[in-house]
Amino acid sequence: MRGRKPKPTARKVLEGNPGKRPLNAAEPQHPAPEAEAFDTPPEELRDHVRASAEWRRLAPLLRQARAVTDADRAALLALCLEWDRYLEATQKIRVHGLVVKTPSGYPMPNPFIAIATKALAGCTKLWPELGLTPSSRTRVKTDAPLPTDAWTEFDEAPPPGAATRH
Numbered sequence: 746m747r748g749r750k751p752k753p754t755a756r757k758v759l760e761g762n763p764g765k766r767p768l769n770a771a772e773p774q775h776p777a778p779e780a781e782a783f784d785t786p787p788e789e790l791r792d793h794v795r796a797s798a799e800w801r802r803l804a805p806l807l808r809q810a811r812a813v814t815d816a817d818r819a820a821l822l823a824l825c826l827e828w829d830r831y832l833e834a835t836q837k838i839r840v841h842g843l844v845v846k847t848p849s850g851y852p853m854p855n856p857f858i859a860i861a862t863k864a865l866a867g868c869t870k871l872w873p874e875l876g877l878t879p880s881s882r883t884r885v886k887t888d889a890p891l892p893t894d895a896w897t898e899f900d901e902a903p904p905p906g907a908a909t910r911h
Contacts, residue, residue, distance in 0.1 A: 775814035783808055783815070789822060796829035803877070812876045820874055827867035834861035 752760075754769045762768060784804045786797040803821065807813040813821065837857040844852045873881040 775816040777811060778808055778813065778815045778818075780805075780808065783813075783818075786825075787818070787822060790825060793826065793829045795832050796825040799825045799828050803875075807875060807877075810876070817875065820871060824868060824871040824875065827864045827871065831861055831864035831868060834858075834864060 757764075757768060784801065786800040786804075790797045790800055800821065803825070804813075807817075807821070834857040838855055838861060841855055841857070843855055843858065845855050847853055872878045
């Protein structure tokens with residue numbers, strides 16, 4: 746498919762449907778994930794300490810922002826694994842340097858540079874999909890946050906045009 750990727754209907758609704766085009770009412774809607782079940786790193790990350798840590802960091806943020814559903818689990822899993830791969834490769838680069846010697850003694854670029862580059866490219870493709878970049882977040886408007894004081898609805902608002910004391 747050519748051109749830009751279509752925006753999900755939920756995102757268009759959050760943005761106020763700026764193009765005023767008809768919304769896709771037939772788009773499947775997935776339920777929000779349950780907090781404890783979704784925030785716990787999946788079994789696939791059991792042997793990946795850094796990927797599990799990234800899951801524990803991102804899953805609650807995305808769930809609370811209502812940016813993910815259970816259907817997005819695989820994308821988040823892939824992101825965490827790519828981030829783990831990137832961190833591991835950059836650690837190897839720090840240890841061995843940018844240039845390594847072949848068994849015959851010739852210098853060559855460290856092969857972990859390519860691994861780190863590909864893993865970071867995978868992350869940069871997945872971050873916007875999950876709304877994890879500043880530009881992808883600026884396009885989404887959410888409801889105003891709830892007031893922290895439960896009694897603010899009883900506060901009297903000054904009449905329109907009234908002067909306020911400072």
